[in-house]
Amino acid sequence: MSRTKRAVAPKNKGDRWGLAYVSPFFIIFGIFGLLPILFTVYVSFFHWDPLAGHNFIGLDNFRNLFTDPYFYRAVRNTFSIFLFSFLPQTILALLLANFLANPALRFKVFWRTILLVPWVTSILSVAIIFSELFGQNYGMVNVAMHYLGLSHIGIHNVNWVGQTIPSHIAIACMIIYRNLGYASLIYLSSMLSIPRDLYESASLDGASKWQQFRYVTIPQLKNTLTFMLIVGTIGGLQTFLEPLTYGGVQGGDSRQFSTLALYLYEQIIQNNKLGYAAAIGVAITLLTIVISGVNFLVTRKISGSDS
């Protein structure tokens, strides 16, 4: 395919024109996109105070980071919140997409559109709304759980901010609320491109709806699931504004929901430790790369053994 394209593209004249089209992008991307990324590694070797200046300290920022209990707490919280949000979100999105993909469904556009509404609201607004809903004394969630009779099994007046796991669940709800519709549409789009005859032959073989979903739909979505897992990991490691809104820049009184990105923000906005912040940025990136690599290898292995 690339060969035909190259034959058509006029090589000599194209050089000039191609650069003309792409150069505004190159200039801005180089200065404001690429340069800061490369330079961040440099800054992470400095003690860098915006007011007091900077001096080279070698690997000290990283050494401090690896012995910093707040950093490890942020790592733990980030992963915990990611798991609490990503797993339910994926299951729900697949389920909704499966309903939406039914060709006989009525009001298709309506359902698709209304599920996307939360995605246009800002994270800040969502976080403010859910902070209210998860309030301990008068919050709708506790009130609803009371009326559902959960107090009979000992769940009563949950402190959704102060306790670690409940606070992670509340933050995960904010993330799911905003992303579920978007994820559903991505899965729906992939489901609609699955050849119909696969389902027809499966149903001729007597496969139930669930079996069709499990043995036809899911394997066909492997690439999309891998993609969403990688994108989800990248997004999950950046979780920041929900915990900030929910409990301030430290992520709760005992940092019970401080995340990596929030810890980075704290270094900039409160501690004036830009070098340390840069080191946290590098750490987030390394974690992202390692996890994406593992995800990629694992999903490739699974799909390899399946086929």
Added chain:
Amino acid sequence: MSPLLEWFTGPRTDKKKRKVSRFSYLALAIFAFLSIFPLYWLFVVASNSNAEISKIPPSLVPGPNFFKELKAVYAAVPLTNALVNTALIALVVAASQVFFCTMAGYAYAKLAFPGKRASLVVIIGTMMLPAQLGIVVLYIMMADFFHWINDFKAIVIPSMIGAFGVFWMRQIIDAQIPNELLEAAKIDGGTNFRIYRSVVVPIIAPSALVLGLFSFLGTWNDFLWPSLVLNSPKRFTIQVAVNQLNGTYTVDYALKMCGAFMATLPLLILFIFVGRRLVSGIMDGAVKG
């Protein structure tokens, strides 16, 4: 049934065989409700007194206090200012993203230039990196080199282009514009830019519009970067302004929710007009298979 109509609607037996269970409708209705309810609740709290909300069971209908709360919001932050700032910034960013990303996407899809392949790898690579990675240095650049703190340039100029936008436009142009069409236009004597303007742009306009909407929404809703570079209230964007209401020691939900409502309302109105386009844009841009 004519063959053409049948091609559109699918074979008739299809609909008979696959029915939609009531459970599907029930589940969809529940999730549609869950999507809308928090936004409705936003208005309910914003328009009730705190006492009304702190009853058990709480009031579930809008109250009479909305304009009183709005006044309180205005007393705390310059809301109109923030809305106008944000709308201007988001419009400029969206327009320039559309302009530059379609051009660069066209070059990546259809033209040759040195470093094409390598730079595309770099673009995709940066899309995989967390946004926070570059932010420290970008902040240092804005503070010490450009002196753009409290200047909208600090927000607008870095986001005039986007790796995602370029990559997406490349995919769209690659898929929607056959090389033969460009060849034919060239034989007709079109200059390079004219071909781009009168052949390429009209075809990809719907997708480019969706890119513009994405950028607009993203800029409107961005908090992290504006909160770092804007610190004079006159310059606040709407998210930064609303965050000011979110003081650590206040639990004035009505006030916060009123601010959040005002930040969300313009987007909800926009969504009424462009919601369907966003849906199809997301589904077109999705990875297949």
